[in-house]
Amino acid sequence: MKSLLINPVLNKEIKLRFRSFKSFLGVFFYLFALGGIAIGFILMNTVFSYNASAIFRPEQSRTMFMVLSFVQMALILFMTPGLTSGVISGERERQTLNILLTTPQSSTSIILSKLISSIAYLLLMMVASLPLYSIVFLFGGVSPALLGATFGLYFITMLAIGSIGILFSTLIRKTIIATIITYGITLFFTAGTAILTMIGMQFVNFQNLNQTSVMPYITSMFNPFIILLASFEEGVTNEINSMSGIEFSLITGFVLSFLLISFICLFISIKKLRPKMKAKKELPEGE
Amino acid sequence: MIETINLTKKYGSFTALNSLNLKIEKGTVFGFVGHNGAGKSTTFSILATLLAPTSGAAYVNGYDVIKEPKKVRNHIGYMPDFFGVYDQFKTIEYLDFYGASYGIPQSERQALIPQLLELVNLSHKQDDYVDLLSRGMKQRLCLARSLIHDPEVLILDEPASGLDPRARIEMREILKELKNMGKTIIISSHILPELAEMCDEIGVITNGELVASGSVASIQQQLQANKVINVKLATDIEKAILLFEDDPKVSTITKHERYENTFTFAFTGSELEQIALLKKALDQELPILSFSQEESNLEDVFLEITKGVDFS
Known part of the structure; x- marks a missing residue:
């Protein structure tokens, strides 16, 4: 376990990632966008509202x-594919x-290091955005547990x-194609689903009330x-549960399915990073 | 030690490597020569555990490349023909990263890296960013990297390609030093004379097949059944040509374009037959000024070997 956490690829990735000016710019614009929205929201509800004296x-x-x-979720969904879909194909392209694959480092350690270093950068952004959330706490209305759950x-x-980004980066030679596919899948997970x-809900509504659909x-x-909405408003969870007739918690379902997706993608990436060394021994008598 | 047995690699219907059989003893420097696309890099990639062969077997230091790739990786230093470096990475960090990748403890790395930089003459560049080094320096750095875990076998794919003459000489000097250290080295090039100087043995590969192998001298002999002989006369060239044409071992007589009364011919006979032929010409009182065998160099040998091979 120790060798997995302190390992050369992870060390190098973190060193190179945090050394580049691009990463600094990334954090800057991230906070700029998020902070702008927070301030704008406050202004809209106070200074620019009908009731200018409103608190x-x-x-x-x-x-x-x-x-x-x-907004933070949208930014994460926007950045994660860009940060991960080039980690293997990018090394292949340059x-x-x-050389990395001729070192005795295991495929598992290479793939996990790449993932951890990308996530470390995203976590940095998230932690950097915490002071913005303190505005919320200043005015109250949200429990720290909800903040924890959101994070x-x-x-x-x-x-x-x-x-998913790492999987396509491993499978596809060109970073640009891997990136497009990863963004496509992310789009499906957001807009597509x-x-x-909505279609599923309409379908249930049209039918008689006793009917349920898992869709x-x-x-x-x-x-x-x-x-995310379901974690704020319990009503959302209840409505979906009653429509589908499934009592299992929606949020737990999400956590389990996303963990399963991660596991499968990482497993395939690790298996596919190096060529499968399986050659038939040629028999002496002929070809 | 490196050994391949009927090593074959096919890409669809294209055969990149066809039943390659090699045996390179410990401490030998083996030169692998062939035109671009002949199968050198394919062989090297298989030996470096980067590519799975279609069939056949390969062993490095007795370890099976297919079954024990992890063990093989610990015993080889591999330098690919094309390679890149990371941006914003210093020379010393570059070597430290690969050292750590091979599981060398930090204290040892700190002692080892200056020595390696010394060996490849890059000590003064230790704090420079690797992506800003010149090509020759990058090649040398890559060589130093491949040595970091003190491997017994070095697989060097065109280590001198794209270097200027000075950088080439430097690279050659480093390789000589490695040879003296007793490393088994397999090195490829498409330039035969360059290899001949530092290799103990040479293998020539064309279109995925090993067409010749052995010591440099034996290859030269093996492939030079055809001698080219230059004849210069004072006069009477036509008469001489008629006489030489009669000999069954003589072929392709060509008059020299620039020098008068001079021609060359190919001769397949032995030395005695060559003497007899000259004597016969002198008996006919041909005014022969010179009768000499053309010294063919390794470049010609290489062209001779690969003659008639479809390069497309």
């Missing part, structure tokens, strides 16, 4: 927390992968989308935004 109330603070969380959902999302959930449950289970 910022706890219910509004809660709404602001939700807005911030959604012709450093061959937990971010982490699971990063893990799954990051693993949202549309399918809205399945599709919303894969949608990080719906899950």
